[in-house]
Amino acid sequence: MDESPQATITVEFTVGIGDGHFNASATVPAGQTNLTQILPVLQSLDSSFIDGVAAQYADAGLHVSCKAGCGACCRQMVPLSIxxxxxxxxxxxxxxxxxxxxxxxxxxQSLRKLASAGLIDRMVTEDWLAETESARKLALDYLYQRVPCPFLEDESCSIHPIRPLICREYLVTSPPEHCADPAKLGVEPVRMPLNFSRVLVRMGAEVEHDRRGWIPLLFLFAWMESGARPGEAVAGEGPQVLYEFVKRLSLAETPEAKK
Ligand code: SF4
Structure with a gap:
């Protein structure tokens, strides 16, 4: 068996954002890969983009208040791309x-608590990412169950290096404790001019032929049993797979930051 490291290639690209640009470079496998396999590349790109946005906020006197040990937002429902x-x-x-x-x-344990609150059926049928009143109500009903993400340990994310894109993109400049009750206390999210997580969700919907392209994170163990391999539907040489993502990122609208 050939155990030599896979050859890589570095790709440079630019995505326009209004009057500005996001210039980036990414190192991807030169040979065959798929969208799931290059997720670490997308995570790294997203994090560097987010750092840049946070720096712009800081220049304007607005500082991100999220910090290690604050897991207030980790009791929200997390839409996880497939x-x-x-x-x-x-x-x-x-x-x-x-x-x-x-x-x-x-x-x-978390699913049982949500089931006893009668939320599971609504979680399955509601289009959470739609900007509708019923989606907003469900998000609050979920939050008020105070069900911690199973990956939350000592109020910190135990999978921080590989956490979902949407978790990376949810930053606030309001007091951290406000995230425990955003409806009453109000939060000031950092607006992301590019939203990597939404692009992944849309690509998931393409793969699933117009289904949602994501699952509530809490459904992960049940989803695992399906043995699904959605990444294989977006496969090719590394630069081509990255291009499929960047192309959609360039065309995407820029919704408000939302977890
Ligand atoms: S994956 Fe990590 S950051 Fe995201 S909700 Fe769970 S604990 Fe929080």
Whole structure:
């Protein structure tokens, strides 16, 4: 078996944002890969873009208040693109059995709490990402159940390096404690002029033929049982797979930051 490292290639690209640009470079496999496999590249690009946006806010005197040890926003529902679900599922399968069982227990416990509050059916049928009154109400009903994300440990994200894009993109400049009750206390989200997470969701919907392209993060263990491999539907040589993402990023609208 050839165990030599896979050859890579560095690609430079520019995405227009209003009157400005996002200039970036990314190193991807030169050979065959797929969208799920290059997620670390997209995570790195998203994080550097977000850092740039946060720096612009700081220049304007607005400072991001999110910090380690504040998990207030980690009790919201997290829409997880199916590509990120595939990657997280793969990561979970590499964990020692006791760790997997502990995670499964936490997911189950959270789902039971939401089920007893009558939210599971609404979670399945509601279009969470639509800007509708019923979606907003469901988001609040979910938040008020105070169900922590199963990956939250000591109020910090235990999967921080591989956390979903939407978690990276949710930053606020308002006091952190406001995130516990945004409807009453109000939060000031950082507006992301490019929204990587939404592009992944849209690509998921393309792969699923107009289904949603994402799952609630809490459904991850159930989704894993399907054995789905959505990344394989967006496969090719590294630069081509990256191009498919960047092309859609360039064409995407720029919605308000929302987790
Ligand atoms: S994945 Fe991490 S950052 Fe995202 S909600 Fe869960 S604990 Fe919070």
């Amino acid at each position: 590509f990120e679900a595939e990657a997280l599922a793969g990561w979970i399968r590499t964990l020692p059995e006791p760790h997997q069982q502990e995670l499964a227990r936490r997911f189950d």
